[in-house]
Structure formats: C-alpha cells, structure tokens
Amino acid sequence: MTTAVEVGTELPGYEVPSVSAEKMKTMAALLSDPTAIHWDVETLQALGMGDRPVNQGPLNMGYVMNAVTDWAGGPDRLRRLRVRFLGNVLAGHHLRVRGTVTAVREEEGARVADCDVVLEVVDGDAVVSGTATVVLS
C-alpha cells in the first residue's frame, strides 16, 4: 500500500454514506456537551435551523483521521493533523474525504508523508480542510 507513495499520490476515497443523528447523541454524551443542536430537533426548529441535527466538529475531524490512518496502516500512524472548520455537516449528509500526498520525508527516524486533506459534502461544499502527516513505515 505505502511502498509506492510519492508526491501526487492520491489517497483511496473514504466515504460516510449518511451521517447518523444517533451517533451525534452518543458523541454529545461522551463530550458532556449540552449543545442541543446536535440532538434535539425541537431546538433546531426554534432556532430556524431546520430539522436535521448538526454533526459535532470533532466527528468531522475524526472522519479525516480515519481516512489517512486507514491508508497509512492503522490508528497508530497519525503524527499530525491540522484542520480548518469551514461549514456544518447535517444528519443524512453523504461525505467524502479526499487526500493527496504533498511530500515524503524523514521525521524523527521515520518515513512520513504529508498530505493535503479535505472533507466535503458529496455534491456540496468542503466542510473541513487541512494537512495531515502519517508514518509510512
């Protein structure tokens, strides 16, 4: 998988076919986050935000982590992730992570790849963009 990595290599596509409102409820509990737009439709409607809960930013970031670590060989491969949050992800959205290798180099004795990454709503806008560094071997 990582033997032929070079600048310009595109990471395999990673998709979330439909963002789950149920997972947002579990995440809210794990975070002790009382923000109701992640789980209460009545609150969303009162705020004029429709009826689709808003995914937590850390979950969106986590999908990007999954995409790069699945490609690199496991959750122990992530060295660095820097992201900018650009927009909201709603329940039911179909998401895709795209990534492209921008550098292959040595860091602290390991061969690493730097990648540009973006999380986007399929047929919509980018919602997270940034860079990731993963250990290749």
Added chain:
Amino acid sequence: MGFAEADLDGQVGRAFPGGTYTVHPWRAWLLADTVLAQPPSVRSAGEQVAHPLFAWMAATGAMGITWDELFSWFGATAADGPVFGEHETTLHRPLRVGAAYRVTGGIVSAERKVGRRTGVFDVVGYSMDLHDESDGAHVATCWNSIVFPRRDA
C-alpha cells in the same frame, strides 16, 4: 460594554487548571464506534491503540474549566456564537486504551481582527499538552482557535 482589546491581551498566558483524562476501555470502544472506526476489543488484556481523536477528547475534557467558563474569560457566552476556527493535533506517540493522561495548558494567543463581511472578531488560541501518567512522557499537543464575534465592538 464590549470586551476591550486591552483585556484580550491580558488573557494571553493564563493557564487552565488542567486535570487528568483516562481512556477507559468503554470510552475507547464508544468513541471509535461513534466516529465510524474499528472499536478496540473490550475483552483484550493486551495493549491497544486508542483512536487519535482521543488527543482532542483528553485535552478538552481535562482542561479543568467548562466551555462557558472559557467563554467568560473573554467576556462572551455561548449565545454570542463563538465558533471553532482551527485545530492541530501533534502526536509524539500513539495514545493507549486504558492509559491516563495529565493535561496542562492555557491561552497562547489572542488577536482582534476586522473582516469586511464579518465585522470585528477576536481569534483566541489555546494549547494543551498531554503527558502519560505512567512514565511522564509528553505524548501529544493540541492547539485550537476559537473565533468570538464582537458585534458591539
């Protein structure tokens, strides 16, 4: 009365109380499942790697103050609409299921800006370090920024 730029500068260097966060096996399983990753086994006695999102979970979960308290340091509340700006996780070694991490950190930057469309807003940076309680090793750094709209500035 709005939050003055001089008050903003005065918060840089302020430390969080900090705390300790443990990646309990139940937490590791539930978070991985929630973020659509492969959960680690809760029946395994061997060492297992935790999802890297735990760096952020630990950092913010054990900074020692609530989000409302952090907002109040900058004269704001959740109703003012503060939003996450950017985030950076740096992992010096993988996080482990079952491990406890000591969290320290604080405010590292604060800057007032003016956008053509957004008006006045403040960008506040805060950073936390995670140390493994078992051996003291520095295992991760989490840097974040929050954007505070300043409609009354």
